[in-house]
Amino acid sequence: MDTTLQDPLVGQVLDGRYRVDARIAVGGMATVYRAVDTRLDRVLALKVMHPSLAVDGSFVERFIREAKSVARLAHPNVVQVFDQGTDGSYVYLAMEYVAGCTLRDVLRERGALQPRAALDILEPVLAALGAAHRAGFVHRDMKPENVLIGDDGRVKVADFGLVRAVDTVTNTTGTVLGTVSYLAPEQIENGTADPRVDVYACGVMLYEMLTGDKPHDGDSPAVILYKHLHEDVPPPSAAVPGLAYELDEMVASATARTPEIRPHDAVALLAQVRDGRGRLTVEQLDAVPPQALAADHDNTDDRTSVIPRALTTPRPLPVNEDDEGSAAALNRTSRFESPPPPPSRRRSGPRRGPMAIVVAVLLVLGLGTGIWYINSGQFTEVPPLLAKTQAQAEDRLADAGLELGKVEHAYSDTVERGTVISSDPKAGTRIRGNDAVSLTISDGPRNVRVPALEGERLDKARSLLKQDGLEPGMVTREFSEDVPKGSVISARPADGTKVRTGTAVALVVSKGSPIDIPDVTGSDLADARSELEDAGLEVKVAAERVTSSEFDKGQVAEQSPSPGGRAAEGDTVTLTVSKGPEMIEVPDVVGDSVDDATRELESAGFQVEEDRGLLGLFGDTVKDQSVKGGETAPKGSTITIKIR
Template sequence: MIGHDLAGRYEIISRIGGGGMALVYKAHDVLLNRKVAVKVLRQQFVHDEEFIRRFRREGQSAAALSHPNVVSIYDVGQEEDIHYIVMEYVEGHNLNEIIVERAPLQIEEAVHIAQQICEALDHAHTNHIIHRDIKPHNILIGNNGRVKVTDFGIARAVTSSTITHTGSVVGSVHYFSPEHAKGVNTGEKSDLYSLGIVLYQMLTAQLPFFGESPISIALKHLQDDFEEPRVANSHIPQSVENIILKSMRKNPNERYHSAKAMMEDLETCLQPHRLYEPKIVFSQVDEMQETKVMPAIRSSQMQDMNTTRTQQATGPVSNTVRIEDTTAMKTTALEDSELTKKENNWKKPLIVVLVTLVFLAALIWGFFKLLDTWQTDDVDIPYVVDLTEEQAREAIEEKGLRVKEPVTRETSKVVPLGNVMEQSKMNMKVKVGSFIELIISSGPELKQLPNYVGGMKTATINSLVELGIKESQLEFIEVNDDSEVGTILEQTPSSGSEINPDDVKITFTVSSGPETFDMPTLEGKKLADVKDILKAYGLILEEGNIKYEASYLFEKDEVISQNVLPNEKVVKGSKISIVVSSGQPKDAKNYVFNVRISPANSDSASEVEIIYSDARGENMKLDTRTITSTVDIPVTLVLDPDTVARVSVTRDGTFMDIKEIRYKDISKGSTTGLEIPGNVVQPTATPTTTETNPTPPGGSDQNTEGNEHNEQNEQSTETFAEE
């Protein structure tokens, strides 16, 4: 069935369970895009028309139930000889697995589960549907804690022929009500009896009745008392025990009259004022099941009864004997004599027959005596559930029993791989050499890991969550790649691997996009150099992405700006755009402005700082210079018609002077330079010389020569150039 597309709609994914009558599969409803459970009738029933008819009718009846605590029926159908029922898929465990794993359960948890089962039964009984097979295997506990009852109406479809053919009804004998065990009509109260056993098992971790065979267990339901819950588990409150005792009364009239009444009792049983209530007492006796003593019949009474019967048959006996009767009596005597002779002739054969019969009896007695000597002993069946398969086989073989081959293997989230989940017989004695059926856990249901390579990270996470895998079980390693960001490049385990969604660890290699690096600085560099730089970085500069603009600040062919700023992250292969200087505007003028400056004192050095502004920008600074004599410092200015250039001079940290240069002034040639003299140091006078008109150092002639020299130098430096 795995992989089969049932009815062109239900894609069978895996087997999730099974019983005596049907197998249950997990499937995908391709039409509504949802997970469903498909119950498929076993092949041995497909030729039982009565069973099929009831199976279909009961499935349709159960489909009418709509309740949060009932597994919904979606569809009932047939494909060739496959009869199926499609129902809600519940992600979780059945109650039997929970009982095996951790019973006895907490009182509050067990009562809460029983309440929800009561709600489901109340809804079903209101719709005139009786479950008839309430047991932990048919109660599902979802991962959200919601209790859901399944298999409504299926048990009703079992016929007398299927009881001996499959044993499915007998297989649930631990949960039978007494009326069910007798084979009489079962009603709503039969479901409540079974629920009482389920509650008993949840709180005590044991069943109320055990026996050597299903028949003996059924008889105990009819006749025997069970160990009271508080004897098995002293932590059970008296109020809860009273509910179990009332629901498990052998007389249906002494049980709860409805599931709703039992549910209301469960809702209040844990309230403080009820925990220590008196133990419930039942006074009513079921006369149909009570054992009575009958008076013995004496032999004299038996004789009288026989005489009475004879008289009634032949009439009264007359005391008068007639003559005709005497003749008849003689004739009868002669006939008796002849008969006696004939009887004597048969004595010998009769003796032979009797001797033969005695011989045969002795032979038969000897045969049975021999059988008694060959008869095998009865042995207790070992309990091997939860043992490994090897340990279970050893325990069974030590008792002289045998494991029926092949063993059944089923998936389980609770029982470890290779351990025994169930055994066919337990808590009874069987003959040495008997076969024991085992169901071995094949571990959790394994799912095939799809191929996610080439897909996107977000879609991959969503898909895996649908498979029951948590995000914490996923690891993503990001690497640089030319693929789109978030693209899955590799996965471990590989696609097609069988995985356990509960504990698998999956690693994905994900693209974080191409490798990035810091954008280099292009501004101020020559175009030819920029092309070499971009090529070395693997960046693309097309001619169409080079724009030329006039610039006062940058020389011709120098990069003015770039579309990706320096140090921004850029990907190899990206296209770059730049703006390149085409040179200064046509109306721009270059002018060399001369600054002549002397040290502050002729006998010491001075530091000179010149700051200038022109069409290229404000407050640009020349390198600071240290001078020891008068020097000329040229300052190259760029002017446009709308710009006023300024040159500011500072000596030894003291502002000395500022000069403005206008575009029109240099056009007319009327602009001069800037001269900043130093302080002259006077020589010390000798005591022997006295002059009335002291002359500055160098004399008047020297000053005259100096002035003339300065004027010539100034004229030689006042030049300008036009472009």
């Protein structure tokens, strides 16, 4: 049976906007659906929190707060958050829909990957994590299930920020076996999590992509946790003989059990990966591991063929060489390797003698020698220089018979200070011997001071931050007696602090002086409106009126926020007007005993008062009632019965 047919949300429209079409996946915290935004007519993913978790107010608050923060991560390798909302008991996120598969699907169907494919997946993952780390976020649940590979080959990281709202460290049931395999030792031991736990998880994922297996296995999550605490991740070459040492180095650096030894964040690890990749040959990058499950078949229609063909098909070209130019060079060379066409017989004209044949052969040999001299004897390849120091780059250029040209400097968030960002010409380009190669050296991330923002209007503060290369961060609002409404009270990091460009700066904005909300319940609507507006508040009248036995028709029965609270100038107070008490029919109790009459009137919603007078002191029969039977009276009002 199709379980989606039993899902109550499939076919429904959440929040009057998102039509749920199909269930994609179910996790421990939420269910993910494919949905259509009927307002913008686009397909998206809808992540709906399980109702059992949605009853926890603090959990939902953190879920929403993190979603808002992650929505600021506008990075091409991060699954974007479009919207957040609630509909009854459903708390949801509207997110970017990525058509394709997960890295887990790829590993399941292909086993180990070629180093080129593994690095081409890892690098955008690290770029996404690097952007998050520099913005102050830690993913804390990196694993192949959270790496999405689109049908167009793009790699994206999912579930940013949501992991902050749930603690997976103490959960050791079988359902999180895939998660505990990527936990860093410090997460297991004391629950701490900084960017280095994501670095560790990426090292484990790289090992798994290169070998097809996780580094630590066991019969239970507890065994795996123990191994992460007490055993190093083995080098991938132990499982795949022949893997380059540089790949072992990447894994060892990222999965060091001591956090201080690891790269401090994903940006630093990305620089190491690019440096190591620059030292690998084409043969090392395109080596097919024996653990590969689908290396010998055509993957044209394979689900995992979303990995670009350039990642999985060996290329007979040097790294960074221009494909088009190289193909043309090969075509030109092939003209001298093919046998010359047989000469056509001619009935007339002079015969070519032996001397003509000798000249033709010499001409071919001369041209071939010239081509060899141009392609090999006179030209050399620019060596890989990325992430090398200037001195190391000069040594490599000298070894290749090349000169150092112009040296420029530029800021970089991803390349370590003092090392090469790029070369001109780029690595792998063939140039004349003794030619010069220009270098661009990293000055590290550009640091700027947070500008003075106190007292500035919010829009101007945001503009000043962007002018200095910083990002406006989360805005919170507080009352202030000194700072005008809408102006900045403080910033975090504080004014004058030196930070990297791109850093998000959180702002605290004034709500103005607080206003004590007056109590206008029981007042006529016009009087209530006048009193609130005089206090500096806006007034909104609820469309629905309520019945009230306490307040007459036209009087204010309810107000929100409640009286006695504090509000900012210009805040709105909503008033609900009474439509008077509920009118109900009065039972006819004349002739009934006092007990029966009292019981019947009270059950109808009235209070009862007895009038016995002098003649009714010992009587027990109702002679008359203050409101005649069959007439109406306000519910809860008092009916007087006369007794004789």
